[in-house]
Every structure is written in structure tokens, then in C-alpha cells.
Amino acid sequence: MSTQAPTFTQPLQSVVALEGSAATFEAQVSGSPVPEVSWFRDGQVLSASALPGVQISYSDGRAVLRISAVTAAHSGRFSVRATNGAGQATSTAELLVTAETAPPNFLQRLQSSSVRQGSQVRLDVRVTGKPTPVIKFYREGAEIQSSADFRILQDGDQYSLLIAEAFPEDSGTYSVTATNSSGRATSTAELLVQGEDVVPVKKTKTIISTSQMAVDQTRVQKVRCGLTKKKKKNLYPRLENQKVQ
Numbered sequence: 001m002s003t004q005a006p007t008f009t010q011p012l013q014s015v016v017a018l019e020g021s022a023a024t025f026e027a028q029v030s031g032s033p034v035p036e037v038s039w040f041r042d043g044q045v046l047s048a049s050a051l052p053g054v055q056i057s058y059s060d061g062r063a064v065l066r067i068s069a070v071t072a073a074h075s076g077r078f079s080v081r082a083t084n085g086a087g088q089a090t091s092t093a094e095l096l097v098t099a100e101t102a103p104p105n106f107l108q109r110l111q112s113s114s115v116r117q118g119s120q121v122r123l124d125v126r127v128t129g130k131p132t133p134v135i136k137f138y139r140e141g142a143e144i145q146s147s148a149d150f151r152i153l154q155d156g157d158q159y160s161l162l163i164a165e166a167f168p169e170d171s172g173t174y175s176v177t178a179t180n181s182s183g184r185a186t187s188t189a190e191l192l193v194q195g196e197d198v199v200p201v202k203k204t205k206t207i208i209s210t211s212q213m214a215v216d217q218t219r220v221q222k223v224r225c226g227l228t229k230k231k232k233k234n235l236y237p238r239l240e241n242q243k244v245q
């Protein structure tokens with residue numbers, strides 16, 4: 001029986017796969033006697049149990065390595081080695097895992113508002129993007145750092161700027177930027193903080209003319225005269241027409 005060293009009639013091909021998708025390496029090998037195959041990743045022997053999600057099969061000279069859902073951890077240099085008594089052969093290829101990307105997109109933009117002095121103010125946005133965008137808030141072009149007075153909050157894809165107590169000097173143009181490797185997006189709004197209204201108390205003056213004073217004096221005198229001319233009531237009505245004994 002003649003022998004033949006292993007030969008790859010179909011070598012491995014490099015694969016570029018989106019993160020979360022499947023990736024398959026396949027090679028066709030011939031040789032006599034039938035070669036045994038081994039897989040390697042970055043020079044280290046690879047088994048199905050060594051790397052999560054990996055399936056390895058070999059039948060009728062067809063060697064297959066399949067990863068059901070690739071991650072960045074799967075990226076690397078993959079090799080398959082075929083060996084028999086006549087020799088060995090190796091085929092190598094690369095796996096490059098790329099992440100799904102999307103530029104930042106505002107699902108909810110900043111809204112302009114007008115509030116009273118002393119009110120709490122909350123400026124909300126909702127942003128999507130892959131990778132997750134970096135969010136920054138600004139007032140009049142100056143970046144706002146999270147502090148006791150200005151708090152920057154995150155809840156999922158919602159980002160908020162919370163002003164604990166707003167004053168008129170907090171009025172101005174507020175903006176938020178969302179940045180990732182795929183792009184940048186900006187949303188802008190105006191905030192007006194109204195101060196307390198102070199209503200002055202007006203003093204009123206009453207001006208009485210000389211003629212009006214003279215008329216009022218005349219009325220007072222007439223009233224007094226009328227009072228003096230009234231007859232006095234009889235304090236003893238029952239004694240009228242009775243003779244004194």
C-alpha cells in the first residue's frame with residue numbers, strides 16, 4: 001500500500017465576522033493513510049472544550065471548526081495540522097471579529113424651558129449608538145462637571161443634567177454631545193431662570209382743596225346746630241298731669 005503525505009486540497013480561508021454572528025473555518029485534506037487533524041489558536045492546541053461555543057468535526061477529509069457566536073475574545077490566528085506516517089501539512093488563517101457600529105442618534109433631544117428661581121431643573125436626552133456613546137453636557141460651550149449643584153445621571157440610554165436649585169445666572173444655552181467611533185451628535189436648548197418679582201408699595205396722597213374744606217366745615221356746624229335744637233325727651237312721662245301732693 002502506497003503512502004502519501006497530507007496535502008490540503010482546500011486550505012483555510014481567513015474570516016471577518018460581525019460580533020455575535022457565526023464563523024466557520026473549513027479545509028479539505030488528502031493523504032494516505034488518512035491523516036489525523038489538530039487545531040491550534042495562536043500556536044496553542046485548541047479543543048472544543050477550550051473555547052466556548054466552538055464545534056470541531058472531521059469526516060471524509062473535511063476538517064471544520066465552527067464558532068456559533070463570535071466575540072472579540074475569539075479573534076486570532078487559527079491553524080489546522082494534518083499528520084500521517086508520511087508527513088504533515090498545516091494551513092493557517094485569521095479570524096477578525098468586528099463590533100456592530102452605529103453613530104449616535106438622539107431618540108429624545110434637549111427641550112428649552114423657563115423656570116422660577118429656586119426650582120429644580122432636569123434636562124433629559126435619550127441616545128443610542130454602537131459602541132455606547134460618550135455623553136458630555138455644556139453650558140455656553142463650557143463642559144459641565146458633575147457636582148453637588150450639577151449632577152449628571154444615566155439610566156440605560158437616558159442621560160440627565162440635574163440642577164438642584166436654579167438661579168438667574170444659570171440661564172443660557174445648554175448642549176449635550178454624544179460621541180463614539182462612528183460619529184458625533186449634538187442637541188441644544190435654552191434655559192431661562194426668572195428671578196423673584198418685587199412689587200413696590202406705592203404711597204398715595206389725598207389732596208383736599210380749600211373750598212372742599214370750607215364746605216365740610218359748614219356741614220359740621222349745621223349738624224351741631226341741629227343737635228342743640230332738638231327737644232329734650234320727657235324723662236318722667238308718668239308724672240305729667242299729676243298734681244303734686
